[in-house]
Amino acid sequence: MKKILFMLWLSLLSMPFMGIKGGAYLFLGICASYGLYIFLANTFDRIKLPAVPFNAKIATTAAIISALILPFLMKDYYTDIAILAGIYIILALGVNIVIGFSGLLHLGFAAFYGIGAYSNALLTTSLGLDFWSALVLTLPLTSLAGFLLAFPSLRLRGDYLAIVTLGFGEIIRLVLNNWDSVTRGPNGISNIPSPVLLGFEIGRLTHYYYLVFGFVLIAAFVVKRVQRSRTGRAWLAIREDETAAESMGINTRKYKYMALTFGAFWAGLAGALFASKMHFVSPESFTFMESVFVVCMIILGGLGSVPGVILGSLILVLLPELLRDFQLYRMLALGVGLVLMMIFRPDGLIKKS
Amino acid sequence: MILEVRDLTKIFGGLKAIEEVSFKVKQGIILSVIGPNGAGKTTLFNCLTGVLSSTRGRVLFEGADATNKRAHEITAKGVARTFQNIRVFGSMTVLENVMIGQHLRSKEGLFTAILGTDTFRKEEDEIRSKALEYLEFAGIQDYADTLAENLPYGDQKRLEIARALATEPKLLLLDEPAAGMNPQETWELMELIKRIREWGKTVIIIEHDMKVVMGISDRIIVLDHGVKIAEGTPDEIRNNPYVIEAYLGKEEVG
Numbered sequence: 247m248k249k250i251l252f253m254l255w256l257s258l259l260s261m262p263f264m265g266i267k268g269g270a271y272l273f274l275g276i277c278a279s280y281g282l283y284i285f286l287a288n289t290f291d292r293i294k295l296p297a298v299p300f301n302a303k304i305a306t307t308a309a310i311i312s313a314l315i316l317p318f319l320m321k322d323y324y325t326d327i328a329i330l331a332g333i334y335i336i337l338a339l340g341v342n343i344v345i346g347f348s349g350l351l352h353l354g355f356a357a358f359y360g361i362g363a364y365s366n367a368l369l370t371t372s373l374g375l376d377f378w379s380a381l382v383l384t385l386p387l388t389s390l391a392g393f394l395l396a397f398p399s400l401r402l403r404g405d406y407l408a409i410v411t412l413g414f415g416e417i418i419r420l421v422l423n424n425w426d427s428v429t430r431g432p433n434g435i436s437n438i439p440s441p442v443l444l445g446f447e448i449g450r451l452t453h454y455y456y457l458v459f460g461f462v463l464i465a466a467f468v469v470k471r472v473q474r475s476r477t478g479r480a481w482l483a484i485r486e487d488e489t490a491a492e493s494m495g496i497n498t499r500k501y502k503y504m505a506l507t508f509g510a511f512w513a514g515l516a517g518a519l520f521a522s523k524m525h526f527v528s529p530e531s532f533t534f535m536e537s538v539f540v541v542c543m544i545i546l547g548g549l550g551s552v553p554g555v556i557l558g559s560l561i562l563v564l565l566p567e568l569l570r571d572f573q574l575y576r577m578l579a580l581g582v583g584l585v586l587m588m589i590f591r592p593d594g595l596i597k598k599s
Numbered sequence: 600m601i602l603e604v605r606d607l608t609k610i611f612g613g614l615k616a617i618e619e620v621s622f623k624v625k626q627g628i629i630l631s632v633i634g635p636n637g638a639g640k641t642t643l644f645n646c647l648t649g650v651l652s653s654t655r656g657r658v659l660f661e662g663a664d665a666t667n668k669r670a671h672e673i674t675a676k677g678v679a680r681t682f683q684n685i686r687v688f689g690s691m692t693v694l695e696n697v698m699i700g701q702h703l704r705s706k707e708g709l710f711t712a713i714l715g716t717d718t719f720r721k722e723e724d725e726i727r728s729k730a731l732e733y734l735e736f737a738g739i740q741d742y743a744d745t746l747a748e749n750l751p752y753g754d755q756k757r758l759e760i761a762r763a764l765a766t767e768p769k770l771l772l773l774d775e776p777a778a779g780m781n782p783q784e785t786w787e788l789m790e791l792i793k794r795i796r797e798w799g800k801t802v803i804i805i806e807h808d809m810k811v812v813m814g815i816s817d818r819i820i821v822l823d824h825g826v827k828i829a830e831g832t833p834d835e836i837r838n839n840p841y842v843i844e845a846y847l848g849k850e851e852v853g
Contacts, residue, residue, distance in 0.1 A: 476702065
C-alpha cells in the first residue's frame, strides 16, 4: 500500500513536466517495472545463482586499470566530465572526514573549496608562481582556514553546527564577491596558467585527466589509511557518542580540530585543481548549493565509506551529464533518486564499514 | 588512599544534587554507592569523571588534585567508567570498541599511519591483541567482529566493562552494571567484578540489586537527597536506622 501511494505521489509530481497523460504513463510504467522486479527477484531466488566471490583488491585494480585506459576511448567532452568528477571525489573525500567519520554536520565546505581555488588563482596570476609552488602554499593555507573555522564545532552539536557552518560558508563567498581589490569581485580571476610537470605543460584534457586521477588515488589511499588508524577510530568514536569517547580518554576538542583541518586540506587541493583546470574562478562556483551537492554525494554513496564516497561522486557528476538530453527532468530524476535512496537504502549504496 | 573526595557539591539551578559529600577509598577494595532514585549517585560519578564539573569541593586521586578536570584528562590519570544507559559505539565492531579504549595507551599519529611505518603496524597489532585479551577477560571474545549494537543487552554491559578496562585504569567506576540482568547474568557479573578486584584494581559501583551490593562490597556509602547518610561495612549498613528510614520510611511511633 505504501509503495502504491509512493508511486502515485511520484506520478503526480511529474505531471507539471509531463502533462496528465505523461504522468499516467509514468505511473503505469513504474507499476509494471516494480511487478517485473518482484517477479525477477522471486525467480532468481528460486534459481539460486552461484555466489560470485567479491575480492576488494581485484575490484580496485580493475577500476584503476579501466580508469587509466578510459581517456583513449572517450570523446574529449566525456574526459572533461571525468576530470570534474575526479575533482569532486577529492572534495567529497575531505567532506567525508568531517561528516562521515567525525559526525560533524558541516554545510559550509564550499568555503574551503573556494579558498583553495582562489589562493591558487591569486598566487599564480598576481605573484606569478607556477602551479606547484602555489599548491605548496595553498594547502597549508586552506588547512589553516579549516583550523580557524573549527571553533564553532567545539561548542555546537548537530543542527546548530549545520546552521553556523552554513553561515560561515556564505561569509567566505560574500568576501570573495565583495573584496574587489583582491578577488576582482563577481568578475572573477581569469588566465590562470596550466600546471607544468617536469618541463611538460599539462594543457590537454587527457594530460589533465591523468594529473587529477593521480591525486584521486593519493587522496583515496591516504584517507583509507587514516580511517584504519588510531586517529580514524577516535573520529568514529566521536561520531558514535561524544561523551563516551571523551571518557575513553579521547581529547574530543583536539580530534575535531584535526578532522576539520584535514578535511579542509583535501577541499583546498580540489579547489586548486579546479582553478587550474578551468583557468578561471568566480564566486559563483562556491555557493551553498555546492556544499549541499557534495553532502548529497557522500550520503548517496554511504557515509564514512571511501569506495561509497567515490561511487556517490561519480554518480552525481556523471548522471546529470548523461541525462542532458532529458534536461527538463534532470533535477527531478536527482530528487526522486535521493528519495528512493532514503526509503530503500538509508545507509547509502555501500554500507559504512 | 586511591581516591579522596572532600565536601563535593553540585548544584543544578536551585537543586542541590549532591551536597558536601566526603569519603575516602582505599586501594584494592570494592565500594558500593547506594541510595533511593534521585539520591545523586550518578551525578557523583559524573563529577568524579569530569563529565560534569562540580560546584564546590575537591577530588584527590592518588593524592593529586583531580577536581573539575576534563573527562579525558581524568581517564589519563587512571579512572575509567561505564554508563547507566549503555553508551557503546553502536556501528563499530566489538573489537574496535575495545581498541578505542586503548587510545591513551598508544600514540601513533596521522603521518605514521599514512606512511604505514613499521612502528605504526607494530602498535596496531599490539592494540588488537590487547583488546582481544580484554574481550576474553569479559567473556565476549566470540563476538569480536559483531557490530556492538547487535549484541544482546547483557553483553553490551560486559563490552562497556571491557572497554573501560582497556584504558588500563587503577580505579573503575561502574554505574548500575547489573540493571536489567537475569539472575544468571547477575551472578556472572559479580564473579567478573571480583576478578577485577583480584587484579588489584579498585572498583566503585552504583547498584540497586542488594544481593550484588551485600555480596561483593567491602564498604558501602549511602546517599539520600544528595547527602551522605551512612558509611560502613555491609553489616553495619544493614542495621543502620538512617538507612532503613531512607529506604522504607519512618516508623510510626505508636
